[in-house]
Amino acid sequence: MSVQRGINMSLYESSDEYEVLIIVCENTLEGVFSGIYFAYEQKKSPKEIRLLVGEPKELLLFSRILYATPDAVKAQKVIRTICDKFGMNTYYQFCQALATMDEERADAVYHAIVVGLSMKSPMQLMNHLANDSVHKVFCLSRAVNNEILHMKGFLRFQELEGGILFSKIGPKHDIVEFIMPHFSDRFQNQNFMIYDETRKRLAIHPANQEWAFVDSDVQNIPSDDEISKHYVEGELEYQKLFQHFCDTIAIRERKNLFLQRQMLPLRFRKNMTEF
Amino acid sequence: MQIADYNSVIIGSQTQISIPGKMIDFSIIMEKLGVLTDAAKYDVACTSSGVDRSGDKSGMGNAVAGGICHSFSADGRCISLLKILLTNECAYDCKYCINRKSNDVKRETFTPEEICTLTMEFYKRNYIEGLFLSSGILNNPSYTMEQIYETVFLLRNKYHFRGYIHVKGIPGADPILIQQTGYLVDRMSVNLELPTAEGLKRLAPNKHRTNILAPMRQIQTGIKSSKDELVVFRNAPKFVPAGQSTQMIVGATSENDYQIMNVAQGLYQKFDLKRVFYSAFVAVNEDKDLPAIGGGPPLLREHRLYQADWLMRFYGFDANELLSEERPNFNVLLDPKADWALRHLELFPVEINRADYQMILRIPGVGVKSAQRIIQARKNGNLTFRDLKKIGVVLKRALYFITCNGKMQYNTKIEENYITRNLLSVKERLPFDKDGVTYQQLSMFENKENWLLPSLEDQFQSVSGQL
Numbered sequence: 150m151s152v153q154r155g156i157n158m159s160l161y162e163s164s165d166e167y168e169v170l171i172i173v174c175e176n177t178l179e180g181v182f183s184g185i186y187f188a189y190e191q192k193k194s195p196k197e198i199r200l201l202v203g204e205p206k207e208l209l210l211f212s213r214i215l216y217a218t219p220d221a222v223k224a225q226k227v228i229r230t231i232c233d234k235f236g237m238n239t240y241y242q243f244c245q246a247l248a249t250m251d252e253e254r255a256d257a258v259y260h261a262i263v264v265g266l267s268m269k270s271p272m273q274l275m276n277h278l279a280n281d282s283v284h285k286v287f288c289l290s291r292a293v294n295n296e297i298l299h300m301k302g303f304l305r306f307q308e309l310e311g312g313i314l315f316s317k318i319g320p321k322h323d324i325v326e327f328i329m330p331h332f333s334d335r336f337q338n339q340n341f342m343i344y345d346e347t348r349k350r351l352a353i354h355p356a357n358q359e360w361a362f363v364d365s366d367v368q369n370i371p372s373d374d375e376i377s378k379h380y381v382e383g384e385l386e387y388q389k390l391f392q393h394f395c396d397t398i399a400i401r402e403r404k405n406l407f408l409q410r411q412m413l414p415l416r417f418r419k420n421m422t423e424f
Numbered sequence: 425m426q427i428a429d430y431n432s433v434i435i436g437s438q439t440q441i442s443i444p445g446k447m448i449d450f451s452i453i454m455e456k457l458g459v460l461t462d463a464a465k466y467d468v469a470c471t472s473s474g475v476d477r478s479g480d481k482s483g484m485g486n487a488v489a490g491g492i493c494h495s496f497s498a499d500g501r502c503i504s505l506l507k508i509l510l511t512n513e514c515a516y517d518c519k520y521c522i523n524r525k526s527n528d529v530k531r532e533t534f535t536p537e538e539i540c541t542l543t544m545e546f547y548k549r550n551y552i553e554g555l556f557l558s559s560g561i562l563n564n565p566s567y568t569m570e571q572i573y574e575t576v577f578l579l580r581n582k583y584h585f586r587g588y589i590h591v592k593g594i595p596g597a598d599p600i601l602i603q604q605t606g607y608l609v610d611r612m613s614v615n616l617e618l619p620t621a622e623g624l625k626r627l628a629p630n631k632h633r634t635n636i637l638a639p640m641r642q643i644q645t646g647i648k649s650s651k652d653e654l655v656v657f658r659n660a661p662k663f664v665p666a667g668q669s670t671q672m673i674v675g676a677t678s679e680n681d682y683q684i685m686n687v688a689q690g691l692y693q694k695f696d697l698k699r700v701f702y703s704a705f706v707a708v709n710e711d712k713d714l715p716a717i718g719g720g721p722p723l724l725r726e727h728r729l730y731q732a733d734w735l736m737r738f739y740g741f742d743a744n745e746l747l748s749e750e751r752p753n754f755n756v757l758l759d760p761k762a763d764w765a766l767r768h769l770e771l772f773p774v775e776i777n778r779a780d781y782q783m784i785l786r787i788p789g790v791g792v793k794s795a796q797r798i799i800q801a802r803k804n805g806n807l808t809f810r811d812l813k814k815i816g817v818v819l820k821r822a823l824y825f826i827t828c829n830g831k832m833q834y835n836t837k838i839e840e841n842y843i844t845r846n847l848l849s850v851k852e853r854l855p856f857d858k859d860g861v862t863y864q865q866l867s868m869f870e871n872k873e874n875w876l877l878p879s880l881e882d883q884f885q886s887v888s889g890q891l
Contacts, residue, residue, distance in 0.1 A: 268804070276800035279811040302494040302504070306549045314548065332550075334479040335486045339548070357481055383545075386450040390457055390542070391551045397461040398507060399497035402706050402720050408500025412493070422551065423495055 169197055169212040174255060175219050176202045181247055181255045182224035187217035188259055195263045200255040231262065234271040242275060245297075246289035248323040257285035293322045300328050303417045306341060307388075308381045314341035315376065317420050325352050325362075333360045344370055388422050395423040448541065457542070459532040463512040463523050464558055466708075467671070468701040472504040472553035472588045474666030475610045483584030485547060485554075487610065487666075492553050505556035505590060506543055510534055510571055514560030518617070518628040520676050522708040523560045533562065536575035540583050547587055554588030554610075555579065561594065569597035569605065576608045588666075593643060595635040602639050606646050610666040611698070614640045619687045623677035626713055637695075643668045644695050667698030674729060675705035675722040676714060680752035685732055685743040692736065702729045727854065728754040735760055738792050739785045762788040762847055765825060766840050772825045773832060777806050788847075789822030809833045820850050 170193055174184030181202065188198050205214065231240045243258050251257075260282035265274035277283045306314035314336070318325075325345050332341065333354050342353040344367070351367040354360040377385075418424040473491030495503040509523075511533035517525040539557065546552045557575060562568045572591050579585045590611040593602050606612055614636055618624045621633040643664055650663035670691060674684065688700045704721035707714060732754065735741040739761070746760050747753070755763045765772065765788050774783055776798060784795045794816040801807060801815060808828050813819055823833045824843045836842070 273800065273803065276797070277804045278797060278801045278815050279805060279807060284814050298490075298492075301488075302492045302550075302553075304550050308549065316550070331488075336484060336548070337479045337481050338484065383448070383450075387545050387549065390450070390454060391546060391549075393454060393458055394461050394506070395495060395497055395503060397458055398465050398503060399499045399501075400465055400706060401499075403499040403501075403704075403723065405500040406498060409496045409498055412500060412502070413496040421495070422549070 169199060169209060171199050171201055171205055171209065171212050171214045172217050173201050173204060173214060174217045177219065178244060178247060179221060179224040180217070180219040181258065182227040183220045184217040184255060185227050185259050185262060186220070186223040187215070191215075195260065198259070200259045201252070202255045206252070235262075235265055235274045236272050239265075239275050242286065242290040245293040245327070246286045248293050248327070249289045250322065251289055253285060254289055257282050257289065261286045293324060293327070296320055296322050297324050297327045299417065300324060301331055303413070303421060304328070304332075304343070305420060305422045307376065307422075308384050309376070309379045310381055312340060312381065314339055316341070316343045317346055317370075317373075318343060319346045319416070319420060321416075323348060323350075325350055329354070329360045346370075392423050448538075453538065453542070456532045456534055456538070457508070459530050460509045460512060460534060461507065463529075463560070464507050464509045464556075466522070466703065466706065467507060467556070467558055467592075468703045469590070469611075469613055469669050469671055469699065470502055470504055470507055470556060471611075471669075471699070472590075474698060475588070477586060479586060483586045484544070485585055485587030487554070487586070487588050494550070494552055504553045505588065506546055506552045506554070507556040507558075508534070508539070508542075510539070510557060510559035510568070510575065511562045512560050513562050515563065516561050516628070516630040518631065519709060519711045519713055520627055520673060520705065524709070527709065536571065536578050539575050540579045540585075543579060543587075544583050544585060547585070554585075554590070556590045558592040559594065565594045565596035566598045566601060569594045569601040573601055573605045573608075576605060580608050590666075593639045595631065595639055597639070599639070599642055602642055603646060606643060606663045607661045609664060611669060612643050612664045613669040613671070614643070616670045616672045616687075616691070616700075618677055619672050619674075619679045619684045620677070623679065627676060640668065640670070640695050640697075647696070668695070669697060669699040669701060671701035671703055673705050674702045674726055675717065681725070681729065681732075681754050682743070682747040682749065682752035684729060685736075685747055688729075688733060689736060689743040700733060702726050702733070724756065724854070725754070728760060732760045735764075740782055741786075757848060758844070759788075759852065761786070762821070766844060766847075769838050769840060769843075772838060773827045774825060775827050775830065776812065777802050777829060787822055787825050789818035789820070789825075791816070821847060 170191060172184050172188055172191075174180045174187075181200070184200050188195070188200060191198065199212075228240065231243060243261075246258055247254050261274065261280075264277065264280050264282060265271045268274060268277065274283060275287060278287060300318060300320060304316050304318055306316045309315050323345070325343055325348075329343065329352050332343070336354070338356050340354065340356050342351060344351045349367055349370075351363040351370070352360055353363055471491050472487070472493075473489060475487045476489040477487040479486040491504065493502040493504050497503055511531070512523045512529070513531050513533060514521075514523045514525055522529065539555070543552070543555045547554070555576075557572055559568050559572060562571065572594070576589055576591060579589065588611075589609040590613065591605060591609050593605075593612050593614040595614060602612075616636060617628055617631060624631055624633055624636075646663045647667065650660065650665075653660040654662065672684070672687070684702070691697045691700055704723050704726040705715070705717065706721045707717055732741075732743075732746050735746065736743060741764070746764060754760055758766070765786065771783070771786075774787055776784070781795060781799055784790055784798055785792065790798070794812075797815045798807065798812070798817075801811065806829055807815075809819065809823075812822070812826075812828070819833065824836050824838075824846065826832070836846075
C-alpha cells in the first residue's frame with residue numbers, strides 16, 4: 150500500500166496537471182457566479198477545480214489559489230444559462246443554497262452546474278439526487294427553505310411611534326431577502342423594517358413602495374430597552390394580551406415541552422414576544 | 425333581495441358600535457380573552473392552509489396555501505390563528521363540554537368590534553395568521569351565527585382584512601346565514617362532535633346528527649357550485665375556498681377505531697371534507713355517562729387515528745384495508761402502515777427501481793415526498809441503498825421490504841415474526857411516551873435533589889466492571 154501511495158505522490162509532483170485549482174470568490178451571489186464563469190475559463194477538468202467563498206481555512210498540498218473578481222456581466226451570463234437550462238426553480242434553489250454559511254456551498258453549486266450541463270434533460274437537474282453535488286445543493290437549499298418557513302411565522306413586529314413596525318431576527322442563514330417579498334405583500338400599506346442582528350443588515354419597506362436594503366452603516370441600531378421607549382401607545386398591552394393568549398391556549402393535560410421545543414427550536418425564542 | 429337587505433342592516437350598525445382605538449380598556453379585554461381562549465382551546469383544527477390570496481394596497485394581509493405556524497404552545501400544538509369563542513354562554517348541555525349550561529364557569533362575550541381590533545392588532549405584529557372563531561350557543565343557533573357573520577363581515581369590509589378566517593358553522597342556524605358567512609371566510613367547519621349518532625344522543629342531548637349533517641351538506645354543495653361558477657366567471661365570489669373540515673372526540677364513547685375510520689372515510693368521500701380532526705377526550709367534567717380515564721387523554725389512540733387518516737388521504741389506503749370487524753382497533757406497538765405491510769408480506773420485497781408509485785408509497789419508511797423523489801431520481805439511473813438514504817427513506821424501517829437492483833440491503837428474511845421483532849427494536853418516534861403519558865410526568869428531572877447522579881466511586885466501579 151505504502152509503496153503504491155509513494156508512486157502516486159511522485160506522479161502528482163512531476164506533472165502540474167494533477168494539482169487542484171482553488172478559486173476564491175467573494176461572498177455575494179455576483180461573486181460566486183463570476184467565480185463559476187472564471188472556473189469555466191480555466192482549461193481544466195472540473196474535477197480539479199474547487200470553488201471557495203473567502204480565504205481557504207486550511208492549506209492544501211498541490212494546490213494553486215486563484216482569485217476571481219466579481220463581474221456583473223459574467224455573473225449575468227452564468228445566471229442566464231442557469232435559468233435557461235435548468236429553469237427558474239433551480240436558480241432559486243441555487244440562490245438559497247448560497248445563502249448558507251456552509252464552506253462548500255459555492256463548490257456544490259458549481260459542480261451541480263457541471264453535472265446538469267452534461268445531462269440529457271437538464272431541467273431535471275434537481276431531481277438527480279443520487280449525485281453528491283446535487284444532493285449537497287438540495288440539502289443546503291432545504292435548510293434555508295425551512296428557516297424561511299419558520300421565520301415567516303416566528304418573526305415578531307413591535308409597533309413604534311408613528312406606526313412603524315420593527316422586527317429583529319437572528320437567523321442562521323442570510324434569509325432577509327427571501328422573507329421580505331412575503332411581508333411586503335402581506336403588509337403593503339405598512340411601514341416596516343426587518344433587522345438581521347447577526348449580519349447587521351437592515352431591510353425597510355415604506356408603505357406602498359418597493360422594499361430595499363439600507364446601504365449605510367447600521368451598526369447603531371438601538372438596544373431592546375432603547376426601542377421599548379419608543380413603543381406606540383398600546384404596544385405593551387398587546388404584547389401582554391398575546392402572552393396571555395399563548396399561555397391559556399395550551400391544554401394542561403397534554404403538556405409536552407419536548408414537542409414544543411421540537412417544533413419551535415429555542416434559538417428563535419430570543420426575539421419572540423411570547424417567550 | 426333578502427341578502428342585500430341583511431347586508432345593509434350590518435353596514436348601518438357598524439357606525440354605531442365603532443370603538444376608537446385608544447379608548448379600549450385592556451383589563452377587560454384581558455379578562456375576556458383569558459376566559460374565551462380557555463374555552464376554545466379544546467377545538468382542534470388550527471390550520472391556516474388551503475388558500476392562496478395575495479395582499480393589496482387597500483387592505484392588510486394575504487393567505488398562503490401551505491399555511492404558517494406562528495407559535496407553539498406548551499402542549500406542542502401549533503398556534504396559527506387567534507382561536508377564541510365569541511361567547512362561552514351556551515344554551516346546550518353537552519356532557520363532555522366545559523361550557524355546558526349546567527357548569528358554573530365564568531361567562532364572557534366578545535363584541536364583534538373587540539374581536540376585529542384584536543385580530544388586526546395581533547395580525548399586524550405577525551403573531552397570528554388569522555382568526556378562528558367558534559362560539560357557544562347564545563340564545564339560539566341563528567342568533568349566534570348572525571353574530572359570527574357580523575364579526576367576519578366587519579373584519580372583511582370595514583377593516584379590510586385579507587388574512588385567513590376559519591369559522592364554525594352552527595348546526596341549526598338559518599341556512600342563509602351560513603351561505604352568507606361562507607362567502608367571507610376561508611374555511612368553515614361543522615363539528616361532528618362524536619363518531620356515532622348514539623353517542624351524540626347520550627352525551628349531547630341537544631344536538632342531533634341530522635342537524636349537524638345538514639349544514640355540512642349545504643357547505644359542500646356551496647363549494648361545488650362556487651367552483652363551477654368560477655369556471656365561467658373569473659371574479660365570482662369564492663365560497664369557503666379552503667374547504668370544509670370537522671372534528672370528533674375520541675375516547676368519550678365506546679366506538680372502536682374501525683367505526684371511527686369508516687365514519688371519517690364516509691366524510692371524505694360523501695362530503696368532500698378537506699380534513700377530519702380527532703381530539704383525544706379530555707375529562708373536564710365529571711359525569712356518570714363519561715368514561716373515567718386514568719393516565720390522561722388517549723393520545724396514542726389519537727396519534728394512530730391521524731396516521732391512518734394520512735394513509736387514507738395521501739397513500740391511497742382504504743379504511744377496510746387497515747382494519748376489519750375482526751381486528752377493530754389499531755396495533756398499539758406498530759404504526760398502521762407497518763402493521764398493514766406485515767399482514768401483506770406476499771407483496772414484498774418491492775423493487776425500488778421498477779415498482780409503481782402506489783406500491784412505493786406503501787413501503788414502511790417511505791413517505792410521500794421520498795416516494796416522489798424516488799420516481800424522479802430513478803429516471804437518471806438505478807438507485808442504490810446509499811441513494812435512498814440521501815433521498816430521505818428511513819432505511820432502518822424500509823430495508824425489510826425493499827430490494828435495489830434485485831438485492832436486499834442485508835440478508836433479512838421475509839417473515840412476519842422476524843420483521844416485527846426487528847421493527848420493534850427500532851424505537852418509534854412518537855410525540856409522547858408509549859402509554860400516552862407525556863414528558864411532563866418525568867418530574868424527577870426537574871427536582872435536582874431527587875436526581876441521582878452516579879458518584880465518582882460509581883464511575884470507577886463501572887470501569888472496573890463492578891456495576
